[in-house]
Amino acid sequence: MVRMKNQIQSIAEKYSNDRTRLMDIFWDIQDLHGYIPHKALRVLEESLDISTADLRETLSFYHFFHESPSGKFNIYLNKDVASQLKGHEAIYAAFETECNCKFGSVCMDGTFGLFETPCIGLSDQEPAALINLVPFTNLTPQKVKDIVAALRAGKELAALVEQYGYGDGANQQIKTMVCSNIRQLGPVFGEKISTGEGLAQSLKSTPEQVIEEVKTAGLRGRGGAGFGTGMKWSFCRAAKGSTKYVVCNADEGEPGTFKDRIVMTEYPEQLFEGMAIAGYAIGAQQGILYLRAEYKYMQDYLEGKLKDLRAKNILGQNVLGKSGFNFDIRIQFGAGAYVCGEESALIESMEGKRGTPRVKPPFPVEVGYLGCPTVINNVETLAALPYILKNGGSWYKGFGTEKTPGTKLLSVSGDCEKPGVYEIEFGMTVREFLAMVGAKDAYAVQVSGPSGECINAQQSLDRKLCHEDLSAGGSMIIFNKDRDLLKYMRYFMTFFVEESCGICVPCRAGNIVMRNNLDKIRAGHANQEDLDNIFAWGQIVADTSRCGLGATSRNPIVSSFKNFPDLYKKLLDEKTNPLYDASFNLEASVEDFDRALKEQNQIGRNVHA
Amino acid sequence: MAEQTASNKPVVATISLAGCFGCHMSLLDIDDRIVQFIDLFELNKSPVNDIKKFTKRAHVGLVEGGCCNDENVKVLRYFRENCDVLVSVGACAGNGGLPALRNKMPLQECLVEAYLDAPTAELGKAIIPYDEELPKLLDRVYPCHEVVKIDYYMPGCPPSAEVFWDTLTSVIKGQGFDLPVELIKYD
Known part of the structure; x- marks a missing residue:
């Protein structure tokens, strides 16, 4: 106990007993003990001067943190749509059989813990x-069987990673099985650029000129919302305060998205250089990369890159000889929460709290990380900057469409011949897209993940991928004709149910109502009124939620209904007495009671006896 | 529509299912307007006047409480068959409310805890009570709209006397009314 106390105290001291570094503190404790013991909270209570309740508030929010002993090997199987399309069920069963325990639990001898997780960026x-x-x-x-057997036999986990990526653009340094799968590069990321070129060009100009250049380029946020990057920067530059921050949002959690994974493994220099450019533009000295825990395997690699950049004076004091411009970057890990991709929730998380989105305004550009003006940009946005600053804003504006200039990285998965990452120019039609990825019998495409739109592929062939038509955030999941589309829409609704932070009641409760009504439809128990009810709830949730999660959570149902109305209408039950709810079965609902009586009351001992 | 009564007053019926009668108390909290109520409405089946069976079709039925047993279901269906407009009143009718706290655990565990392992249970003699006269518990507590079609909802735990009064008087005027902001404000 004394030993543990000392360990926890020294972890807290490592972070100067700073409660805003709670995420790092929890990760260190979990790395040491395999979970975060209650006793550790007692120690932190003193060291950080906050209550156990406050500690647990943060701890319980993130699904990668364990409050009770977990397995020696914790296995998180992706349950998302991309996994379901490729045989998730058999893998799920194989893990349960081989590890001899059920998902959501730890096996008897404590070797394996089995858990499910939404999209891990490997679609x-x-x-x-x-x-x-x-x-x-x-x-x-078979692979599951081999992996589990090897681990049981005492083999090192790292030794099981036999093959390091493959194919075009596979990065050998990172030592992971994950391959980059870059299928097509466009005019931006396809260009050879030497590290520091864009930054050096920026430093020749004033920060205001840099912002103007980015405005000229027409660069818009690549996380999905598409806010003007230059405008965001100018707000932050104008905001009062001497300390400002640049945050890179690398919490890529939208199901089906993995393009940031490729940027971080193949273009880390450009990303970090882009952060430095942003820092110079807004007047910040500190950059933070908020990286999702699912990408923890990149940690050593990215830390190594940061070290190289410091050695080249692209980071550090008087960057590239520019007197007075100091800039450095640290990596902050999340711990499994989709909503932390929302920028104000991300800030809360970086401050060691639950990822609850803030009420806006004020926006982060004015009151952000630790109350200071903060610019939060997506990985892809930042990584494009060195190219833009090197070649000029008007060069970049020459690509794409009038209203959505530039290029976009698409993460393509599902039913197609060539899944992977593609750099396209905005304005590409769905027809061109499907041909490019080898989707011959595409039925539906989930564009921009569940918060985006489920389009009818054949009816949308001439629609264009750009903000003025079909907004493309990055995720493209393709479904062919044999797929039960509503099953996946149902998964997406469950995803929102699980990932809602719960602060807004309509989102916390309304998503469940919508999901349950969809179940009713799929079971053939719903009528038109149930369907209308989904849309009514969807409207309430969208209108009354703080953040984008609630604003878009109805989209899987609303967009799939809009584009595939027959899928729903053929399931509606218009025969049963409309005064009664067809999903309620009185006989079935008293079965539990009858069973309890039978099992608990011995024969002859009921009241009549 | 219900057949018009001799007095031509709208007919109202009320019931408490798996609730606490708090909503009914709140209804009675309209104070001296109870006199106006009698002038404006005819009360049919209700615990207030102890009419057990509908003697005529009602225009409006107010349902307090959700369904926790088979009798609740039968009564709720009986209401649905006999009311033109059915209103789900309060948190229990609308969401299951407090009784639905048991929904998180299996019914059998609840029964064992309540009747067999309870500190007051007589050792070796305790049983889960059963008689054909006793209602059977459902596997979980259901809000009313999961059992029958519901036309309107009155949120609140309980809805205030004002909400009851406004609801009923708007019904006879044949018009809608706005819910007070406090009832629908979440943030």
Whole structure:
């Protein structure tokens, strides 16, 4: 106990007993003990001067933190749509059989813990799982059997990663099975650029000129919302305060998205250089990369890159000889929460709290991290900057469409011949897209993940991927004709149910109502009124939620209904007495009671006896 | 529509299922307006006047409480068959409310805890009570709209007397009314 106390105290001291570094403190404790023991909270209570209740508030929010002893090997199997399309069920069963325990529990001898997790950013190589956060891709039941047997036999986890990526653009340094799968590069990321070129060009100009250049380029946020990057920067530059921050949002959690994974493994220099450019533009000295825990396997690699950049004076004091411009970057890990991709929730998380989105305004550009003006940009946005600053804003504006200039990285998965990452120019039609990825019998495409739109592929062939038509955030999941589309829409609704932070009641409760009504439809028990009810609830949730999660959570149902109305209408029950709810079965609902009587009351001992 | 009564007053019926009668108390909290109530409405089946069976079709039925047993279901269906407009009143009718706390655990565990392992249970003699006269518990507590079609909801635990009064008087005027902001404000 004394030993543990000392350990916890020294972890807290490592972070200067700073409660805003709670995420790092929890990760260190979990790395040491395999979970975060209650006793550790007692120690932290003193060291950080906050209550156990406050500690647990943060701890319980993130699904990668364990409050009770977990397995020696914790296996997180991706349950998302991309995995389901590639045989998730068989892998799920294989893990349960081989580990001899059920998902959601730890096996008897404590060797394996089995858990499910939403999209882990490997949709192009599913089924995939993280074992102690090390990715294992393209799983088969046989591979599962071999992996579990080897671990049981005492083999090192790292030794099981036999093959390091492959194919074009596979990065050998990172030592992971994950392959980059870059299928096509465009005019931006396809250009050879030497590290520091864009930054050096920026430093020749004033920060205001840099912002103007980015405005000229027409660069818009690549996380999905598409806010003007230059405008965001100018707000932050104008905001009062001497300390400002640049945050890179690398919490890529939208199901089906993995393009940031490729940027971080193939273009880390450009990303970090882009952060430095942003820092110079807004007047910040500190950059933070908020990296999702699913990408913890990149930690050593990215830390190494940061070290190289410091050695080249692209980071550090008087960057590239520019007197007075100091800039450095640290990596902050999340711990499994989709909503932390929302920028204000991300800030809360970086401050060691639950990922609850803030009420806006004020926006982060004015009151952000630690109350200071903060610019939060997506990985892809930042990584494009060195190219833009090197070649000029008007060069970049020459690509794409009038209203959505530039290029976009698409993460393509599902039913197609060539899943992977593609750099396209905005304005590409769905027809061109489907031909490019080899989707011959595409039925539906989930564009921009569940918060985006489920389009009818054949009816949308001439629609264009750009903000003025079909907004493309990055995720493209393709479904062919044999797929039960509503099953996947149902998964997406469950995803929102699980990932809602719960602060807004309509989102916390309304998503469940919508999901349950969809179940009713699928079971053939719903009538038109139930369907209308979904849309009514969807409207309430969208209108009354703080953040984008609630604003878009109805989209899987609303967009699939809009584009595939027959899928729903053929399931509606218009025969049963409309005064009664067809899903309620009185006989079935008293079965539990009858069973309890039978099992608990011995024969002849009921009241009549 | 219900057949018009001799007095031509709208007919109202009320019931408490798996609730606490708090909503009914709140209804009675309209104070002296109870006199107006009698002038404006005819009360049919209700615990207030102890009419057990509908003697005529009602225009409006107010349902307090959700369904925790088979009798609740039968009564709720009986209401649905006999009311033109059915209103789900309060948190229990609308969401299951407090009784639905048991929904998180299997019914059998609840029964064992309540009747067999209870500190007051007589050792070796305790049983889960059963008689054909006793209702059977459902596997979980259901809000009313999961059992029958519900036309309107009155949120609140309980809805205030004002909400009851406004609801009923708007019904006879044949018009809607706005819910007070406090009832629908979440943030």
